[in-house]
Amino acid sequence: MNLKFVCNLGKAVKIGIATAVLAITTLTVQAQQQEHRNPNVRLGQKALLAGDFKSAVVHLEKALPAESGDADVLYLLGYSQFQSGNFQDAAKSFEKVIALDAKNANAYYYKAKASNTLAVSGDTKLSDGQREQLLQSSIADYTKAILVNANDAKLYQNRAVAYRDLGILKGTKGKSSYNKTVAADAYNKAIMDYEKVLTYDAARKDIRTEIKKAGVYRDNLK
Incomplete structure (x- = not known):
């Protein structure tokens, strides 16, 4: 397994179903060409490519702690946890990836996305303070990803x-x-980031709508 495989996997989540099928087929070929030495990793990889993320988590967790120093294996585990809806564990796995590979923009991206998802979830056990911490962590991780890859509009x-x-x-x-x-500042920064996205694709009507909405929210603060 190599880093190119892992990065391609991160990209597959953004594309449509038909294209995703083609991408997964390509990834399967890549995986077969370079099998991992650990049988649990191979089983996890096979389950992941089949879209069975929960089984992938089971197999990849069995590969630990033996593969705890392999950033690629931890990435696959985090990705599978994320796709299974286990965002808290996914964030922890991607944090371990980052500790081993501080330049992995995709790991920062998924860790940030997991934190944001948790922050806006309906979990009544989370206090507003905890939600704010998760959002601040998400923002910080997206910022770190941008430092690694400044030309990725999705960041x-x-x-x-x-x-x-x-x-x-x-x-x-x-x-x-x-x-x-703080709220007004957050809305202003959201608008700035949305405007940055428009520099990559000025035809994004959805982004223009989000800019208007953020401006309305900000202007209606009391």
Whole structure:
């Protein structure tokens, strides 16, 4: 297994179903050409490529701790956990990937996305303070990913979403976390990131809509 395989896997999540089928077929060929020495990793890889992410998690977890120093294996585990909806464990796995490979922009991306998803979840056990910490962590990880790969539009777009969600959290009147200044700043930064996305594709009507919405949220803060 090599890093090229892992990076290609990260890209597959963004594309349509028909193209994804082609991408997975290509990845399967790559995997067969370079099999991992650990049978549990091979089983996990096979399950992942079949779209059985929960089984992939089971197999890849069995490969640990023997493969705990292999960033590629940990990435596959984190990706499988993410696709299984286990965002907390996914964030932990990607954090381990980053500890081994500080230049892995995809690991920062998925860790950030997992944190953002947790922050806006309906989990009633999370306090507003914990949600804010998750959003701040998400923003920080997207920023680190941008430092590694400054020309990836999806990093700016997803950081904008995290800023927007922070604005909503801090700008909701009546909550103990309410802070108009912080909320306004978050909305402004979301708008800046959305505008950055437009420099890559000015035809993105969805992004223009998000800019308008963020501006309305900001201007209606009380």
